Amino acid sequence: xxxxxxxxxxxxxxxxxxxxxxxxxxxxxxxxxxxxxxxxxxxxxxxxxxxxxxxxxxxxxxxxxxxxxxxxxxxxxxxxxxxxxxxxxxxxxxxxxxxxxxxxxxxxxxxxxxxxxxxxxxxxxxxxxxxxxxxxxxxxxxxxxxxxxxxxxxxxxxxxxxxxxxxxxxxxxxxxxxxxxxxxxxxxxxxxxxxxx
Numbered sequence: 341x342x343x344x345x346x347x348x349x350x351x352x353x354x355x356x357x358x359x360x361x362x363x364x365x366x367x368x369x370x371x372x373x374x375x376x377x378x379x380x381x382x383x384x385x386x387x388x389x390x391x392x393x394x395x396x397x398x399x400x401x402x403x404x405x406x407x408x409x410x411x412x413x414x415x416x417x418x419x420x421x422x423x424x425x426x427x428x429x430x431x432x433x434x435x436x437x438x439x440x441x442x443x444x445x446x447x448x449x450x451x452x453x454x455x456x457x458x459x460x461x462x463x464x465x466x467x468x469x470x471x472x473x474x475x476x477x478x479x480x481x482x483x484x485x486x487x488x489x490x491x492x493x494x495x496x497x498x499x500x501x502x503x504x505x506x507x508x509x510x511x512x513x514x515x516x517x518x519x520x521x522x523x524x525x526x527x528x529x530x531x532x533x534x535x536x537x
Contacts, residue, residue, distance in 0.1 A: 343374045344536045347416035349409075350381045351423035351434040358514055358522070359422040362471045362529045366420055369533030378412050382434055385409070389436020396444045410441050418467050418536060419503060424514065425474040425489050438497060447501040461502030468498050468506040469537060471529060473514035481510065507537070 348367055352359035360381065367379050387403045402410065413419065423434055430438075444450045444459065452460040470493055474481070481487055494506045509532065511525050 341373070341536070343376060344370075345415055345417045346370055346375050346377045346420060346536060347412045347418070348377060348379045348420040348422070350379065350383070351421055351431065351437075353382055353431050353433040355381075355383045357424070358473050358511075358525075359424060359471070361522075361526065362422045363420070365526050365529045366422075366471075366533035369530045370536050373534050373536065375536050378415070380409055380412060382431075382437065385437070387437070387440065389433050389440060391436070391439040396450065399443060400440065402440065402443075406437070406441050409437070410446060413441075413447075413463060416466060418469070419498070420469045420471065420533075421493075422471040423473075425472055425476065428485070429489060430493070442497070442501055458500070461500060464502035464504075466503050468503040469509065469532065470494075470498075470506060471509045471511070471532075473511045475513060475515050477512050478510060481512070 348363045350357075350360050350363035354360075360383075363379060363381070367377050370377050385405045387406050388400065392400055423430060429435065442448070445462075447462050448459040449462055450459045454460055470490075472490070476485065481490075490508055490510075494508070498504075498506045509528065511521075513521065517525075
């Protein structure tokens with residue numbers, strides 16, 4: 341297998357979490373198999389995650405930590421995002437990182453459009469894996485919520501800037517996992533990391 345340049349973003353705002361455990365598990369397995377890995381913990385980043393006026397003509401300059409993370413995105417072949425689902429969406433700090441960092445001229449091109457009229461993505465040629473934790477049962481996520489967050493992250497966030505395909509690993513019952521569940525989840529993430537998938 342050709343070595344990959346892998347960026348892992350631990351998207352949980354707390355210093356200790358299942359997301360961090362999965363991020364570090366993936367990192368260790370991928371490195372053991374010869375891949376070049378960079379790991380970023382959201383909890384280590386200090387930045388203003390309010391986009392402010394909400395336009396693309398006069399947005400805030402990126403703080404150095406955001407500039408570095410964006411350069412890591414540009415460097416990578418493969419992105420791994422570990423995150424919980426909170427209130428049906430992403431944690432506010434993670435969403436703020438996306439709001440601030442995914443800017444025109446770096447991640448999408450408003451001057452050029454796709455065949456259907458969207459801005460042209462600028463991070464094409466990259467793949468992604470999202471490891472998502474929640475308390476929502478998988479069947480409920482599929483049938484009732486219709487995988488709304490998964491579709492948002494896959495299509496409206498990562499797909500919009502060029503990451504394709506984006507694959508998901510979903511672990512439910514994360515707040516109070518049943519005995520043995522976390523060990524099984526860690527083992528699964530380790531297998532995924534070893535395959536750089």
